[in-house]
Amino acid sequence: MLTCEEASLLLSEKMDVSLSPIKRLLLQTHLLMCRKCTAVKEQMLALRKIFLGLDDASANEEIKLPDESRERIKQTLREQ
Amino acid sequence: MADLNKTAESESPLEEISELVEEHGDLLYRFARNRVNSHELAEDLVQITFISALKDWECFRRESSAKTWLVSILRHKIIDHYRRKKPESLEDYPDGGEVVTQSAIESTEMVQDTESIRLNPEEILEQKELRLTLRECLDALPERFRQVFVMRDIENESTETICRELDISASNFSVLMFRARSLLKDCFLKKGFPSLSLK
Known part of the structure; x- marks a missing residue:
């Protein structure tokens, strides 16, 4: 029987690698009985979806190289 | 040009x-x-x-x-x-993962106690303020966690590639990812996103 901590670790692991049949069975059994870990699973999947979209340039237009940084870089290039 | x-x-x-x-x-x-x-x-x-x-x-x-x-x-x-920066390792995080795990579970309890607006991932990414919160949470991650997390959950790199490029074991990778995801989820929930939903 898994603890919630062990189940959370397996939930995360399952997002990256294929779990062994025994780990899958243990996790599924735990999730059937545990609302908390079912919520954790939903949150982890939601976060993953959010962050996969974060690198999209259109979602980050507010982040710009400051003008002074740009000038520093160009000055350093001139000194090379 | x-x-x-x-x-x-x-x-x-x-x-x-x-x-x-x-x-x-x-x-x-x-x-x-x-x-x-x-x-x-x-x-x-x-x-x-x-x-x-x-x-x-x-x-x-x-x-x-x-x-x-x-x-x-x-x-x-x-x-x-x-x-x-490789010398930085899991041992640099003295909680051994316990605090992170516990806080993740407590956050979940908080979610279940809260009847609130449920935001889906698309809605979150569409809102500048919420994106900034995401970034604050990302910035709060220890660097090692962040790098592994970014390669996996933002760049969508394979586990094998990440372990090879960063020269870490698969088990180390799993623990780093779990801690990173738990910290981010915890941060996200604490900063005013009381509920995350895929729906």
């Missing part, structure tokens, strides 16, 4: 690279800033990228776009940065 496909004859490498700083500086900085925790480090990495580009200018075959070429250089510089 520093169009690398043009038949360039007049501009010096320095002039062309300087134009690329104007053209792609923001994009490279965003790329770096997503992957490291400070503005200063992100600026340094972008600067090193342009210096490398200047040195390798003659080798650039112009078969790919300048953007692709520069991002590729920057990506390697970031990986080099994290490899140099």
